[in-house]
Amino acid sequence: MVTVENVRLVLGDRTILSDISFRLADGEKTGLVGVNGAGKSSLLKILAGQTLPDGGTVTVKGNIGYLPQEPSVAFRSDQTTLQCFLEARGLLALTDELDRTALAMGKSHPGSPEQRKLLESYGAAQHEWERRGGYEAESESRRLLDGLGLARLPLTQPFGKLSGGQKTRLALATLLFTRPDLLMLDEPTNHLDRAAAGWLMDYLAAFTGAVLLISHDLILLDRAINRVLRIDETTGTMDIYKGNYTRYIRQREERRILAEKQALLAGREMARLQVTADRFRAGTRASQAHAIDSRIERLHAGLPTQQTVSKGPKMKTIDAPPTTRIVLEATDIWKAYDQNIVLAGVSFAHERGQKLALIGPNGAGKTTLLRIITNQLAADDGQIRLGQNVRIGYYAQEHESLDPNASVLEEAQRSVISTQPPFLGDAQVRSFLGTFLFTGAKVYQQVSTLSGGERTRLAIAKLFLEKSNLLLLDEPTNNLDPASQESLLSALKRFSGSLVIVCHLPSFMERLAPERALILPSGEFTYFDPSQLALEVIKRRGPGARKASATLPPPPVLTGRR
Ligand SMILES: Nc1ncnc2c1ncn2[C@@H]1O[C@H](COP(=O)(O)OP(=O)(O)OP(=O)(O)O)[C@@H](O)[C@H]1O
Numbered sequence: 001m002v003t004v005e006n007v008r009l010v011l012g013d014r015t016i017l018s019d020i021s022f023r024l025a026d027g028e029k030t031g032l033v034g035v036n037g038a039g040k041s042s043l044l045k046i047l048a049g050q051t052l053p054d055g056g057t058v059t060v061k062g063n064i065g066y067l068p069q070e071p072s073v074a075f076r077s078d079q080t081t082l083q084c085f086l087e088a089r090g091l092l093a094l095t096d097e098l099d100r101t102a103l104a105m106g107k108s109h110p111g112s113p114e115q116r117k118l119l120e121s122y123g124a125a126q127h128e129w130e131r132r133g134g135y136e137a138e139s140e141s142r143r144l145l146d147g148l149g150l151a152r153l154p155l156t157q158p159f160g161k162l163s164g165g166q167k168t169r170l171a172l173a174t175l176l177f178t179r180p181d182l183l184m185l186d187e188p189t190n191h192l193d194r195a196a197a198g199w200l201m202d203y204l205a206a207f208t209g210a211v212l213l214i215s216h217d218l219i220l221l222d223r224a225i226n227r228v229l230r231i232d233e234t235t236g237t238m239d240i241y242k243g244n245y246t247r248y249i250r251q252r253e254e255r256r257i258l259a260e261k262q263a264l265l266a267g268r269e270m271a272r273l274q275v276t277a278d279r280f281r282a283g284t285r286a287s288q289a290h291a292i293d294s295r296i297e298r299l300h301a302g303l304p305t306q307q308t309v310s311k312g313p314k315m316k317t318i319d320a321p322p323t324t325r326i327v328l329e330a331t332d333i334w335k336a337y338d339q340n341i342v343l344a345g346v347s348f349a350h351e352r353g354q355k356l357a358l359i360g361p362n363g364a365g366k367t368t369l370l371r372i373i374t375n376q377l378a379a380d381d382g383q384i385r386l387g388q389n390v391r392i393g394y395y396a397q398e399h400e401s402l403d404p405n406a407s408v409l410e411e412a413q414r415s416v417i418s419t420q421p422p423f424l425g426d427a428q429v430r431s432f433l434g435t436f437l438f439t440g441a442k443v444y445q446q447v448s449t450l451s452g453g454e455r456t457r458l459a460i461a462k463l464f465l466e467k468s469n470l471l472l473l474d475e476p477t478n479n480l481d482p483a484s485q486e487s488l489l490s491a492l493k494r495f496s497g498s499l500v501i502v503c504h505l506p507s508f509m510e511r512l513a514p515e516r517a518l519i520l521p522s523g524e525f526t527y528f529d530p531s532q533l534a535l536e537v538i539k540r541r542g543p544g545a546r547k548a549s550a551t552l553p554p555p556p557v558l559t560g561r562r
């Protein structure tokens with residue numbers, strides 16, 4: 001289905017891909033892994049024909065459906081959700097054609113050659129419409145939306161009225177609807193909650209076409225794939241492993257141990273030869289010594305390349321300036337979009353130094369609440385009060401605050417300058433950036449060219465450089481490779497300020513162990529308990545928002561556990 005031969009890609013001063021070759025067979029399910037910045041997205045762009053490689057060839061048979069890491073979704077804003085689906089499979093144009101032909105037939109003379117011709121083309125269009133699954137289109141669209149967590153979205157909703165999150169999920173749904181021969185998905189679970197992500201993986205496993213999938217959500221990856229391609233970030237080469245992700249990890253470890261054993265044996269042999277060669281050289285047998293030298297060189301060249309053990313970042317934090325005891329207090333917050341009540345009387349008080357988890361399925365209003373707290377969105381009713389000296393650091397899913405034209409260093413400096421007076425000098429900013437893996441020439445790279453994970457690291461670094469003492473984090477683990485997730489986890493555990501976090505990774509949340517949880521849509525404010533994360537999976541919202549009582553929830557217990 002896809003044949004890649006000796007593909008090379010150079011970006012800036014780095015060879016990202018060097019001489020990569022592989023094939024994807026029909027129906028094969030492959031995961032593409034590698035650390036942040038290894039070149040995964042770049043490879044998909046090459047396969048999709050959006051980037052030209054610096055060398056090599058790519059041959060594709062059949063059609064590709066491609067979801068980029070940051071999808072831009074372009075449907076007409078007056079188009080309904082159903083029409084978006086129909087358009088994706090070419091059914092919309094066919095429906096128009098059928099209507100036009102029917103109209104022309106109605107106007108033509110019965111039995112005339114003109115009408116016969118029209119009838120013929122009507123039949124052909126009708127046949128094509130059926131072939132493309134016109135009859136099942138509506139029920140299939142509904143199923144895809146339900147699976148991806150948009151059960152409450154009516155098929156009649158105009159595209160222009162969808163939220164950002166709904167648009168990206170619709171983009172994914174319509175892409176699946178096109179049933180391409182090869183689906184290429186770049187971190188598709190970024191936009192999904194646990195339930196929807198699990199549903200997607202099962203869908204992919206059962207999908208009859210081929211799949212090439214990038215995901216750092218490794219538990220989920222296991223469900224969907226049976227082969228792993230890994231890009232090595234230092235050599236730009238590719239290793240291929242049979243089996244799912246768990247098996248890949250095991251095989252990698254085996255290969256590493258084997259390579260080490262070979263290196264040890266070869267090392268011993270080389271040492272032995274060296275001694276002999278030196279002895280010969282000391283005597284009069286220089287030419288024999290020379291022959292042994294070449295043998296040593298051959299031995300060395302024959303060794304398998306050692307695997308690079310990638311060092312993840314060691315993200316530093318910056319101590320947050322002190323605030324009053326209550327950093328954030330929300331009182332009876334209400335918010336509705338048209339008829340859809342999202343927040344129904346949410347109240348809570350968040351304390352200094354504590355972590356608060358926002359828990360709830362897609363669409364429950366977590367991002368809405370964060371945007372109300374940051375004043376980017378007005379509540380319909382209710383009040384947000386911030387404590388004294390509170391500096392909010394908001395990590396938004398779309399990184400909209402990053403200037404695409406600035407360099408990494410300029411962006412970091414901009415954050416420091418915003419603190420007035422700036423508290424770090426240039427050299428300190430650079431060394432801080434170093435702990436987020438921006439070293440050397442990397443600090444001069446333009447933000448727009450950063451990989452997804454690199455952009456996330458920069459956005460997180462900026463929160464600390466702004467001296468924030470209340471972090472609002474909306475899915476900060478998205479795009480991060482496992483090592484970076486670990487580093488972020490320990491940074492957040494060390495951080496002395498307060499934080500509010502949305503994150504769908506159960507293991508991450510369990511280990512972060514926030515003190516409090518705010519559960520949406522019910523609005524219950526309580527102690528955090530890992531079992532609450534299951535609510536994101538099972539407790540989908542039924543029709544009509546639950547109306548929370550207008551009275552305050554029982555006051556939180558503010559003593560103990562500090
Ligand atoms: N114009 C450029 N100049 C210099 N480096 C670049 C340029 N464009 C991309 N890069 C670098 O190429 C590398 C590969 O980027 P790519 O987006 O393919 O990585 P990725 O494997 O998808 O990473 P992630 O997991 O973070 O999404 C990154 O380190 C990126 O910063």
Ligand SMILES: [Mg+2]
Pocket residue numbers: 040041042069186451452453
């Ligand atoms: Mg990427």
